[in-house]
Amino acid sequence: xxxxxxxxxxxxxxxxxxxxxxxxxxxxxxxxxxxxxxxxxxxxxxxxxxxxxxxxxxxxxxxxxxxxxxxxxxxxxxxxxxxxxxxxxxxxxxxxxxxxxxxxxxxxxxxxxxxxxxxxxxxxxxxxxxxxxxxxxxxxxxxxxxx
Numbered sequence: 001x002x003x004x005x006x007x008x009x010x011x012x013x014x015x016x017x018x019x020x021x022x023x024x025x026x027x028x029x030x031x032x033x034x035x036x037x038x039x040x041x042x043x044x045x046x047x048x049x050x051x052x053x054x055x056x057x058x059x060x061x062x063x064x065x066x067x068x069x070x071x072x073x074x075x076x077x078x079x080x081x082x083x084x085x086x087x088x089x090x091x092x093x094x095x096x097x098x099x100x101x102x103x104x105x106x107x108x109x110x111x112x113x114x115x116x117x118x119x120x121x122x123x124x125x126x127x128x129x130x131x132x133x134x135x136x137x138x139x140x141x142x143x144x145x146x147x
Protein backbone atom coordinates (compact mmCIF):
# COMPACT_ATOMS: atom_id res chain seq x y z
CA UNK A 1 0.00 0.00 0.00
CA UNK A 2 1.47 3.36 -0.99
CA UNK A 3 1.51 6.45 1.21
CA UNK A 4 -1.11 8.06 -1.03
CA UNK A 5 -3.44 5.11 -0.55
CA UNK A 6 -2.92 5.23 3.21
CA UNK A 7 -3.67 8.96 3.33
CA UNK A 8 -6.72 8.59 1.09
CA UNK A 9 -8.01 5.90 3.40
CA UNK A 10 -7.81 8.19 6.42
CA UNK A 11 -10.68 10.28 5.07
CA UNK A 12 -8.95 13.63 5.60
CA UNK A 13 -8.04 16.27 3.10
CA UNK A 14 -4.26 16.77 2.98
CA UNK A 15 -2.67 19.88 1.59
CA UNK A 16 0.78 21.40 1.57
CA UNK A 17 1.77 23.12 4.77
CA UNK A 18 3.00 26.67 5.18
CA UNK A 19 5.49 28.07 7.69
CA UNK A 20 2.55 29.37 9.71
CA UNK A 21 0.59 26.10 9.82
CA UNK A 22 -0.93 25.32 13.20
CA UNK A 23 0.72 21.91 13.54
CA UNK A 24 4.19 23.47 13.21
CA UNK A 25 3.43 26.04 15.89
CA UNK A 26 2.00 23.40 18.24
CA UNK A 27 5.03 21.11 17.80
CA UNK A 28 7.55 23.89 18.37
CA UNK A 29 5.72 25.18 21.46
CA UNK A 30 5.48 21.65 22.89
CA UNK A 31 9.23 21.17 22.43
CA UNK A 32 9.94 24.51 24.07
CA UNK A 33 7.57 23.73 26.96
CA UNK A 34 9.63 20.61 27.73
CA UNK A 35 12.87 22.58 27.47
CA UNK A 36 14.04 21.11 24.17
CA UNK A 37 17.16 22.88 22.97
CA UNK A 38 18.53 24.13 19.64
CA UNK A 39 15.13 23.90 17.97
CA UNK A 40 15.22 24.36 14.19
CA UNK A 41 12.76 23.78 11.39
CA UNK A 42 13.81 22.85 7.88
CA UNK A 43 11.45 23.91 5.10
CA UNK A 44 11.96 21.25 2.45
CA UNK A 45 9.02 21.96 0.18
CA UNK A 46 11.30 22.90 -2.72
CA UNK A 47 13.38 19.72 -2.50
CA UNK A 48 11.89 17.08 -4.81
CA UNK A 49 13.54 14.18 -2.93
CA UNK A 50 12.30 15.29 0.50
CA UNK A 51 10.09 12.88 2.38
CA UNK A 52 8.19 15.66 4.17
CA UNK A 53 7.43 19.37 3.81
CA UNK A 54 9.11 20.19 7.13
CA UNK A 55 11.56 18.64 9.57
CA UNK A 56 11.59 19.95 13.11
CA UNK A 57 14.79 19.07 14.92
CA UNK A 58 15.72 19.53 18.56
CA UNK A 59 17.95 18.05 21.21
CA UNK A 60 17.64 17.00 24.81
CA UNK A 61 20.10 16.39 27.61
CA UNK A 62 18.98 12.87 28.55
CA UNK A 63 16.93 9.89 27.42
CA UNK A 64 14.25 10.86 29.96
CA UNK A 65 13.95 14.31 28.38
CA UNK A 66 13.87 12.84 24.84
CA UNK A 67 10.91 10.68 25.86
CA UNK A 68 9.18 13.57 27.66
CA UNK A 69 9.46 15.81 24.59
CA UNK A 70 8.27 13.10 22.18
CA UNK A 71 5.31 12.19 24.39
CA UNK A 72 4.32 15.84 24.92
CA UNK A 73 4.53 16.65 21.21
CA UNK A 74 2.13 13.80 20.47
CA UNK A 75 -0.25 14.82 23.28
CA UNK A 76 -0.35 18.47 22.22
CA UNK A 77 -0.77 17.75 18.50
CA UNK A 78 -3.62 15.35 19.29
CA UNK A 79 -5.27 17.89 21.60
CA UNK A 80 -4.77 21.02 19.45
CA UNK A 81 -4.86 19.61 15.90
CA UNK A 82 -6.71 16.28 16.27
CA UNK A 83 -3.80 14.52 14.55
CA UNK A 84 -2.12 11.26 15.44
CA UNK A 85 1.33 10.39 14.13
CA UNK A 86 1.51 8.14 11.10
CA UNK A 87 4.51 6.46 12.73
CA UNK A 88 7.03 6.93 15.51
CA UNK A 89 10.36 5.23 16.09
CA UNK A 90 13.26 5.24 18.50
CA UNK A 91 11.48 4.74 21.80
CA UNK A 92 13.60 1.67 22.61
CA UNK A 93 16.99 3.40 22.79
CA UNK A 94 15.80 7.01 23.24
CA UNK A 95 18.86 8.39 21.45
CA UNK A 96 16.83 9.68 18.50
CA UNK A 97 13.04 9.60 18.50
CA UNK A 98 11.26 10.32 15.24
CA UNK A 99 7.58 11.31 15.20
CA UNK A 100 6.15 11.26 11.66
CA UNK A 101 3.08 13.33 10.83
CA UNK A 102 3.61 12.70 7.07
CA UNK A 103 4.06 16.38 6.09
CA UNK A 104 6.02 17.16 9.25
CA UNK A 105 8.64 14.89 10.77
CA UNK A 106 9.88 15.66 14.27
CA UNK A 107 13.40 14.54 15.23
CA UNK A 108 14.29 14.57 18.94
CA UNK A 109 17.94 13.78 19.59
CA UNK A 110 20.27 13.42 22.49
CA UNK A 111 23.09 15.96 21.94
CA UNK A 112 25.83 13.55 20.89
CA UNK A 113 23.53 11.65 18.54
CA UNK A 114 22.51 14.89 16.82
CA UNK A 115 26.15 15.85 16.36
CA UNK A 116 26.86 12.45 14.84
CA UNK A 117 24.00 12.38 12.29
CA UNK A 118 24.03 16.10 11.38
CA UNK A 119 20.63 16.14 9.68
CA UNK A 120 20.81 19.88 9.09
CA UNK A 121 23.92 19.33 6.94
CA UNK A 122 22.40 16.39 5.10
CA UNK A 123 19.34 18.48 4.16
CA UNK A 124 21.22 21.77 3.72
CA UNK A 125 19.12 22.61 0.63
CA UNK A 126 16.17 23.21 2.92
CA UNK A 127 15.51 26.62 4.42
CA UNK A 128 16.53 26.48 8.08
CA UNK A 129 14.86 28.61 10.73
CA UNK A 130 16.03 28.67 14.35
CA UNK A 131 13.33 28.88 17.00
CA UNK A 132 14.26 30.71 20.16
CA UNK A 133 12.49 29.98 23.40
CA UNK A 134 9.28 32.04 23.55
CA UNK A 135 9.72 33.12 27.15
CA UNK A 136 12.25 35.90 27.59
CA UNK A 137 15.09 34.91 29.87
CA UNK A 138 15.42 36.98 33.02
CA UNK A 139 18.21 39.53 32.81
CA UNK A 140 20.81 39.67 35.53
CA UNK A 141 20.61 42.92 37.42
CA UNK A 142 22.85 44.32 40.05
CA UNK A 143 21.28 44.69 43.47
CA UNK A 144 21.31 48.21 44.84
CA UNK A 145 22.29 49.00 48.38
CA UNK A 146 19.70 50.51 50.66
CA UNK A 147 20.72 53.45 52.75
